[in-house]
Amino acid sequence: DAGVIQSPRHEVTEMGQEVTLRCKPISGHNSLFWYRQTMMRGLELLIYFNNNVPIDDSGMPEDRFSAKMPNASFSTLKIQPSEPRDSAVYFCASSLDGTSGRFQYFGPGTRLLVL
Amino acid sequence: SQQGEEDPQALSIQEGENATMNCSYKTSINNLQWYRQNSGRGLVHLILIRSNEREKHSGRLRVTLDTSKKSSSLLITASRAADTASYFCATVSGNTPLVFGKGTRLSVIA
Numbered sequence: 001d002a003g004v005i006q007s008p009r010h011e012v013t014e015m016g017q018e019v020t021l022r023c024k025p026i027s028g029h030n031s032l033f034w035y036r037q038t039m040m041r042g043l044e045l046l047i048y049f050n051n052n053v054p055i056d057d058s059g060m061p062e063d064r065f066s067a068k069m070p071n072a073s074f075s076t077l078k079i080q081p082s083e084p085r086d087s088a089v090y091f092c093a094s095s096l097d098g099t100s101g102r103f104q105y106f107g108p109g110t111r112l113l114v115l
Numbered sequence: 116s117q118q119g120e121e122d123p124q125a126l127s128i129q130e131g132e133n134a135t136m137n138c139s140y141k142t143s144i145n146n147l148q149w150y151r152q153n154s155g156r157g158l159v160h161l162i163l164i165r166s167n168e169r170e171k172h173s174g175r176l177r178v179t180l181d182t183s184k185k186s187s188s189l190l191i192t193a194s195r196a197a198d199t200a201s202y203f204c205a206t207v208s209g210n211t212p213l214v215f216g217k218g219t220r221l222s223v224i225a
Contacts, residue, residue, distance in 0.1 A: 004157070033212065042217035043158075043203070056212075091157055101146045101207035106157030 002026075004107035006092050012113045018080040021110045024073055025094030033104060034067055034077050035091040043091075049075065050097075082114045119147075119204040119216030127222040134191040136219040138204030139184075145207045147180060147187050152201045152218070161189075161202075196225045 005024040013019055025032045033048040047057040049069045057067070064083070069075040079086055089111050093104040122137045138147070146165045150158040164171045164180045164187065171178045177190040191198055201220045205213040 031212075043215045045212065045214070048212055093157075101148075101163070101213075103148065103160040103163065104158075104213060106159070108157050109155075 004092055004094055004105050006090075006107035006110050008110060009108060010111045010113075012115065013082055014115050015083055016081045017114075018078065019082045019086075019112060019114075021077040021079075021090050021092075021112070023075045023077070023092030023107060025075070025092070026105055027073065029094035029096055029105070030072070031095045031097055032069060032075050033093040033095075034075070035093065036088045037091060037109075038088045046077070082112075084114045087112055087114050119206050119214065121202070121204055121216045121219040123219060124217070125220045125222070127224065128194055130194060130196055130223055130225050132194055134194050134198070134221055134223070136189045136202050136221070138187045138189070138216060140187075140204075140206050141185065142208050143182070145209070147178075148205045148207070148213065149176075149178060149187075149189050150203045150205060150215075152203065154200070158203060158215075191221075194221075194223045196223050199223045 007022045030051050034046040035043050037043045046059045047067045052069045067077045089109045091106050091109045093106045095102045095104045119138045119140045128134050144166055148163045149161045151161055152158045162173050162178050164178050175192045180187045199222050201218040203215050203218045205215045
């Protein structure tokens with residue numbers, strides 16, 4: 001079992017550039033979550049999907065952020081245009097059922113630095 | 116808004132000592148979960164305790180839950196240097212997904 005796979009692991013970009021983060025959930029999991037982690041704000045849920053459908057995106061900071069899940073094995077989080085305050089570690093997690101209280105399995109994260 | 120709040124924010128102990136971390140939450144829950152995060156890594160689930168359970172064990176871990184006080188504690192016995200990590204509690208309420216606290220940073224000194 002490969003676990004949750006995220007790419008890239010590190011991203012350095014300049015303000016104004018588009019950033020795309022990718023996630024492959026564990027096969028068979030039907031819930032996928034995107035989180036952002038910073039020292040100041042801790043771990044924040046940005047958006048989650050059930051069966052490829054976005055259920056709650058109230059955590060997405062603003063319109064510059066968008067997320068898609070075109071199929072059960074792939075999701076993207078896009079920031080356009082990026083700003084220095086977007087610098088953080090972005091985690092993707094998956095679970096068998098997002099709201100039944102089952103464990104979530106986290107990927108290794110993407111460390112984003114926007115200059 | 117964050118549901119769980121861990122206490123203390125940071126804890127430093129000697130190897131072999133026990134480490135206790137606490138979590139308080141605000142609303143009724145279905146279950147409460149504890150996760151560990153090593154530096155530079157993703158979170159890893161440790162243990163889940165349901166709202167009708169009071170205590171649960173897993174190896175050197177012991178979790179208690181007091182729903183009347185809306186609090187939980189995680190005890191790590193006979194700590195090792197490898198236990199150095201951040202520990203998070205997360206709660207499940209109704210049909211909402213996990214809500215994580217800000218974590219306790221544990222340092223175990225050899």
